[in-house]
Amino acid sequence: MAPKEAKNPVRSIERAARILELLKELDGARLVDLEEHVELSKGTIHSYLATLEQCGLVSRDGMTYEIGLDALTLGGYARDREQLYVLGREGADELAEKTGELVALMTEWNGRSTYLYQRAGERAMAMDSHLGVQLPIHCTASGKAILSELPEDRVHDIVDAQGLPVWTDNTITDRAALFEELESIRDRGISFDDEERIDGLRGIGVPIKRDDTLLGAIALAGPVNRLEGDRYWQELPDQLTKIKRMIEVKAKYPQS
C-alpha cells in the first residue's frame, strides 16, 4: 500500500487518528500521558477526547481514556465486507478443529498481514495476537503467502515502506533472498515460517484468490515441537491446500 498523502488533509482528523493510535499503544491513557506524545496543548487534547467520546470512539473511566466500542462496530462491519472472511471462516473453523492448532485468516493491509479471523483448536498455544492485529509481512507464513501472489512492484513498494526488520535468527532480511523465497512459495503453493518471527513458533500459509484477485491467506501456527517432520512439511500443508481449494470453489460458485 503506497503511503498516499492526501493533498488537502484535514489536520484535525490526522490528529484524532493519532490520538486513537496512542490510546491503543499505551493501553489506555490519561490526558497528561497523551500530552507527552502529541504536540498539542492540554486544552486542545481535552476537546479532542471529549469529541471522540461523544462519537463513541473513545470511552473514559474516571481519568483514563480508552478506545471505544464504536471502533469495534465499525471494524466488525469492515470485516464482514471482506470476502476472505465471509468465504473462509467455515474452512478455518474446520481446520482448527481437525488439526487442533491455531488457524487464522489474514489479509494485506498497510503492507502488513492483518488478522481477519482466528480460531484456536484444542491444543492451540495461547495466542500472542488476535483480531485486527497487523503482523510484519516478511516473516510470517501468511505474509509470505500473500507476497508470493502480489505483483513484483507491489512487493517492492511494501518492502521499501516496511523494510525487512530482524525478528529472529531466521528472519529473511535480504531482499534478493526474499524474492527467491517467494519464487519457491509460488512453486509449491505453500509458505513456511520456520521460527522467522518468534523463536519456537512455526507456521504454514496458503494464499487464497477469487478469480485473479488475491483475497489474502489462510495460515496455521504452532510450537516447533508439534510442527515438525512430516506433519509440518507434508500433512498440514496438504490439509491447508484442501481447505484453500474448498474456499476457492465457494468463491467461484457462490450459491453452492
Add this chain to the structure above:
Amino acid sequence: MAPKEAKNPVRSIERAARILELLKELDGARLVDLEEHVELSKGTIHSYLATLEQCGLVSRDGMTYEIGLDALTLGGYARDREQLYVLGREGADELAEKTGELVALMTEWNGRSTYLYQRAGERAMAMDSHLGVQLPIHCTASGKAILSELPEDRVHDIVDAQGLPVWTDNTITDRAALFEELESIRDRGISFDDEERIDGLRGIGVPIKRDDTLLGAIALAGPVNRLEGDRYWQELPDQLTKIKRMIEVKAKYPQS
C-alpha cells in the same frame, strides 16, 4: 450512557465520525452518495475521505469507499480490554459446543447491547448479526439481563434516550412493564427473550458481574422450535447459570 455533549467539540471529528457511520450504513459509498447525506461540499468530502484513507480508517476501491481495516485493529484492541471478553470467551465456546446453539457475550454501549464475541454451535442458525453490532436493549435477552443489574436511574436514562420501539408483537413497549420484567429477572437471575425482537427467535440471558461492577451478559439464542418447553425454561438457563458462575469465579481469582 448519557449523551454527553462535548463543550468545545471539534467539528471536523464529528463530521469524520459521521462519514464513517455512513460508510457503514450504506455498505460502502461513492463520493456522490455521501454528498446526499451530509451537508458538505463535494470538495470537502473529498478531503475528508482522502485524509481518512491516509489514516487507514477508510479504504477505497476505484470509486467506492469502505471502512478500512484499521478500524478492526482499533476495535480488536478495545475488545481485548473488555474483561467480559477476556474472562468469558472460553465459557462461551464451551456453552456453544455443548448446546449447539448461538452464544454471545454482550456489553452495554451507547445504551445498546453490543456484541463482544459470538460463537455458533453445530446447529446454530445463520447469524443475523455479529461482532460489534449494537442491538436494542429492551427486546433482547442480553439487553434485559444487563438492564436488570443497572441502577434504576441509568435504566431511565437509557430508555429516555433509546425509547422502547416495537420490533414484534411481543416487544415490551411500556416502561412500567419493563421495570416489572426487570424485577422478575433479578429474582430469577435469568432473562428471556420470547420473540420480542424477531419472530421465531428466542433467547436466554444472564448478567455477569465482577465484584459489584456489571461486565455485561452472556446470552444464547435459537429458533422457537428448538428453544421450547423444559429446554427453554430450565435446562439451558441452568447451563447458562453454570457458565456465569464459572466466569465470575475466574473474575474473582484471576490466577486459578
Add this chain to the structure above:
DNA sequence: CCACACGTTCGACAATGCCAAACTCTTAGA
C-alpha cells in the same frame, strides 16, 4: 490546611477547513 497534579473552561487570534468554481477523467450516446 496547603500544595500539587490533573482536568476543565474560556476568550482572542490566526491557522485551517470550507465553498464554489474550474479542471480532469471516464463513459455513453449521437
Add this chain to the structure above:
DNA sequence: TCTAAGAGTTTGGCATTGTCGAACGTGTGG
C-alpha cells in the same frame, strides 16, 4: 469521432473554528 454528462480532484480566498495559554475547578496526600 465528437460531445455531453457524470464523477472525482484541485485551487484560492474568506470566514469559521480549532488552538493556545492562562485562569479556574477538583481531589489527594502530606
